[in-house]
Amino acid sequence: DAGITQSPRHKVTETGTPVTLRCHQTENHRYMYWYRQDPGHGLRLIHYSYGVKDTDKGEVSDGYSVSRSKTEDFLLTLESATSSQTSVYFCAISDGDSYEQYFGPGTRLTVT
Amino acid sequence: AQSVTQPDIHITVSEGASLELRCNYSYGATPYLFWYVQSPGQGLQLLLKYFSGDTLVQGIKGFEAEFKRSQSSFNLRKPSVHWSDAAEYFCAVGLTSGTYKYIFGTGTRLKVLA
Numbered sequence: 001d002a003g004i005t006q007s008p009r010h011k012v013t014e015t016g017t018p019v020t021l022r023c024h025q026t027e028n029h030r031y032m033y034w035y036r037q038d039p040g041h042g043l044r045l046i047h048y049s050y051g052v053k054d055t056d057k058g059e060v061s062d063g064y065s066v067s068r069s070k071t072e073d074f075l076l077t078l079e080s081a082t083s084s085q086t087s088v089y090f091c092a093i094s095d096g097d098s099y100e101q102y103f104g105p106g107t108r109l110t111v112t
Numbered sequence: 113a114q115s116v117t118q119p120d121i122h123i124t125v126s127e128g129a130s131l132e133l134r135c136n137y138s139y140g141a142t143p144y145l146f147w148y149v150q151s152p153g154q155g156l157q158l159l160l161k162y163f164s165g166d167t168l169v170q171g172i173k174g175f176e177a178e179f180k181r182s183q184s185s186f187n188l189r190k191p192s193v194h195w196s197d198a199a200e201y202f203c204a205v206g207l208t209s210g211t212y213k214y215i216f217g218t219g220t221r222l223k224v225l226a
Contacts, residue, residue, distance in 0.1 A: 031212050040121075042202060042218040043156075050211065058213070090155060099144050099163070099206045101214060103155035 003027055004104040006091050012110045019078040021107050023091030025071075031094040032074040033101065034058075034066060036087040043090065049074055081111045114139050116205050118217035125193050126225045133188040133220050135203030144206030145186040146214070147177055151199045159201075162186060173197070198224045 003026030013019050023032060031050055035043040035058075045058030047066040055066050063085060065077045078085055088108050092101040117136045125131055137143055144163050148156040160171025167179040177188045186203060203217040 033213070035216075040218060042118075042216040043214075044216070045213060048211070048213060056211070092156075094212050096212050099212060100146075100158055100161065101212075102158075103148075105155045 004091060004093055004102060006089075006104040006107050008107060009105065010108050012112060013081050014112055015082055016080050019081050019109065019111075021076045021089055021091075021109070023074045023076070023093075023104060025074075025093045027093060027095070027102070028071060029093040029095045029102075030071075031096050032068065033092040033094070034064075034074065034076045035090045035092065036060065036085075037090060037106075038087050046076065046089075078109075081109075083111050085109065086111045114205065114207065114215050116203055116215050116217035118201075118203055118220050120220045121218070122221050122223065124223040124225060127195050128192050131188075131190045131193045131197070131222070133201050133203075133222070135186045135188065135217060136184050137186065137203075137205045137215075138184065139205050139207075139215075141208050143186075144208060145177075145179060146204040146206060147171065147175070147186075147188050148202045148204065149173075149199045150202065150219075156202065159188070193222075193224055195224045195226060198222055 005024045007022045033048040034046040044060045049055045049068040091104040094101045115138045146161045147159040162179045200221045204214040207213045
């Protein structure tokens with residue numbers, strides 16, 4: 001299995017508070033992705049990174065920011081959490097050439 | 113517009129029966145196509161992929177998929193389903209634009225009856 005960890009695995013937070021989710025990889029892959037999974041929507045891309053300090057928006061980026069200061073870490077921040085951001089968040093990595101993405105175990109976030 | 117459609121939200125089959133999960137895509141270029149499986153509470157695992165060549169591809173766990181360009185489809189099949197195949201299945205298109213991004217379908221949840 002690809003070495004991808006996500007932390008925390010579960011989090012409950014209140015509306016309006018900032019939240020940061022961490023994705024850590026040990027594969028030295030260039031590309032990293034953050035998705036959210038919601039019933040009836042499948043997985044939707046929030047942000048992705050194509051290198052250290054190189055990031056771009058996905059289809060559902062409003063309310064989220066990301067940072068990648070090291071190859072191995074990709075952080076997703078909700079500046080002010082809202083109930084609509086209650087979801088399961090998945091990180092994925094890819095070396096690019098294979099086009100395959102490998103997924104982390106997910107973080108279940110509940111915003112009350 | 114680029115999109116992936118999985119028309120069946122839920123499918124129920126009996127153990128030992130055959131299975132076909134449908135996937136249709138809309139993409140202007142030659143697609144890279146994937147099927148992933150997600151067991152409850154788990155992340156996604158790659159079942160198989162199609163890039164080019166033989167349109168019938170074999171994957172793990174006895175799954176196969178057939179690419180049909182004329183129908184813009186990439187259906188997943190298994191000749192005999194096992195109870196452990198109960199999971200959610202996602203079809204995805206890899207965008208060949210240098211970003212290595214995917215577009216996912218909304219998923220099909222498979223239930224297996226003993």
